[in-house]
Amino acid sequence: IAPRYELFFPIQAHHLDALAKDILAQITPPPGETEQKRKLLAQLEQLCKELISSARLIPFGSLVTGFATASSDIDCIFSPIQVSNNRYVETPHVIEGPTDAEKKRLGDNPDYPLLLAQLLEKNGFQVLLLSKTRVPIIKLKRAASDSHPELNCDIGFKNSLAVHNTALLKTYSECDERVKPLVLFIKWWAKRRCINTPYLGTLCSYGYVLMILHYLINVVQPPVLPNLQDIPPPATTHARELSFSEDGGDTDYFIWFAKNLSELPRSKNTSSLGELIRGFFDYYSFKFAWGNAVISIRSKGGLKTKQEKEWTTANIKTAGGEGETENTFQVKNRYLVAIEDPFETTHNVGRTCTGKGLNTIRSEFRRAMDKIKTVSMAQEFSIGSGIY
Numbered sequence: 001i002a003p004r005y006e007l008f009f010p011i012q013a014h015h016l017d018a019l020a021k022d023i024l025a026q027i028t029p030p031p032g033e034t035e036q037k038r039k040l041l042a043q044l045e046q047l048c049k050e051l052i053s054s055a056r057l058i059p060f061g062s063l064v065t066g067f068a069t070a071s072s073d074i075d076c077i078f079s080p081i082q083v084s085n086n087r088y089v090e091t092p093h094v095i096e097g098p099t100d101a102e103k104k105r106l107g108d109n110p111d112y113p114l115l116l117a118q119l120l121e122k123n124g125f126q127v128l129l130l131s132k133t134r135v136p137i138i139k140l141k142r143a144a145s146d147s148h149p150e151l152n153c154d155i156g157f158k159n160s161l162a163v164h165n166t167a168l169l170k171t172y173s174e175c176d177e178r179v180k181p182l183v184l185f186i187k188w189w190a191k192r193r194c195i196n197t198p199y200l201g202t203l204c205s206y207g208y209v210l211m212i213l214h215y216l217i218n219v220v221q222p223p224v225l226p227n228l229q230d231i232p233p234p235a236t237t238h239a240r241e242l243s244f245s246e247d248g249g250d251t252d253y254f255i256w257f258a259k260n261l262s263e264l265p266r267s268k269n270t271s272s273l274g275e276l277i278r279g280f281f282d283y284y285s286f287k288f289a290w291g292n293a294v295i296s297i298r299s300k301g302g303l304k305t306k307q308e309k310e311w312t313t314a315n316i317k318t319a320g321g322e323g324e325t326e327n328t329f330q331v332k333n334r335y336l337v338a339i340e341d342p343f344e345t346t347h348n349v350g351r352t353c354t355g356k357g358l359n360t361i362r363s364e365f366r367r368a369m370d371k372i373k374t375v376s377m378a379q380e381f382s383i384g385s386g387i388y
């Protein structure tokens with residue numbers, strides 16, 4: 001049943017479309033910022049090589065997906081071994097490890113996080129080493145200067161799976177040109193409404209991206225995106241593209257997804273950005289069953305139930321993931337907001353959301369919908385409207 005405001009929708013969508021484009025023009029990182037981030041990464045990688053010559057810093061997150069806004073940090077993983085790149089993903093593929101001399105100098109089990117933190121500090125970076133997180137993280141900052149803005153970078157020491165889900169997100173973004181502006185707009189909205197702070201009980205950017213993908217794959221009709229994980233791999237696919245297991249880990253993750261976009265049919269959906277924004281807010285305001293549903297973009301239909309996944313009772317198992325680095329080692333796995341990671345299916349990307357966080361998120365969705373329905377939308381969705 002069409003909601004009652006559907007009647008006014010064409011005008012609203014048109015208006016929303018224009019406003020969204022205006023906002024996007026203002027929040028897109030200034031030209032050169034991505035290059036500056038890449039340059040800093042290359043400079044940091046050079047320093048890592050002083051520690052061990054085969055070291056690499058492998059970027060993931062918004063720098064790679066293109067979903068970065070001006071304030072986005074750089075996410076990367078330190079790998080003491082040389083890896084090869086392929087066209088889609090910087091797939092970890094061992095080529096080279098420490099030399100014999102380096103093995104002698106560093107010993108059997110080098111404390112790379114500590115050694116690297118010390119080296120970076122010596123080279124003038126502001127460094128914070130967080131060792132109580134599931135995997136250690138170095139947070140470093142380079143102060144702004146005349147030639148560049150302040151840059152923040154997180155260096156992780158494990159979680160290569162992030163490289164694969166980053167590649168999945170990037171490929172989805174390449175499938176349709178509406179994905180990136182929609183993501184940037186929703187990220188901007190979520191940050192502005194303070195519902196994008198995982199360590200304070202709300203959802204990380206990655207969670208919002210998965211919510212958007214579910215909407216574009218499974219909800220909007222005709223779909224804007226195909227389900228890339230539901231397309232069978234060609235018989236010739238290399239084993240490295242099918243499954244992956246973390247160094248020393250005993251779990252094999254099925255990481256295949258379709259990458260050959262020229263073989264996929266174009267979407268028949270002709271909605272404007274404004275229509276998609278409205279549809280997204282509408283779905284999560286009135287249709288999505290928050291209490292019962294799990295978003296699972298890898299599955300047909302895009303949804304599972306919490307019962308089916310046994311995601312019903314909070315537990316304290318392990319901390320994990322980027323975006324909650326302020327937390328200590330043990331983190332509660334909550335299932336109030338349930339968003340299954342597309343590869344690590346036991347991982348709830350929404351686990352950081354508390355009851356209060358969920359209520360705030362839901363009321364923000366409804367608030368946005370209210371604004372869209374009324375003329376005050378113009379005020380709400382324009383930069384500098386002073387709503388804080």
Ligand code: GTP
Binds near residue numbers: 060067165324349
């Ligand atoms: P901004 O930094 O806010 O611009 O967004 P981002 O696109 O970099 O996303 P975010 O920092 O939330 O996540 C970075 C990457 O971490 C994602 O693209 C995933 O590859 C990976 N990741 C895997 N699991 C998690 C998780 O549970 N939480 C978060 N935050 N990231 C995860």
Ligand code: MG
Binds near residue numbers: 061062075
């Ligand atoms: Mg990030």
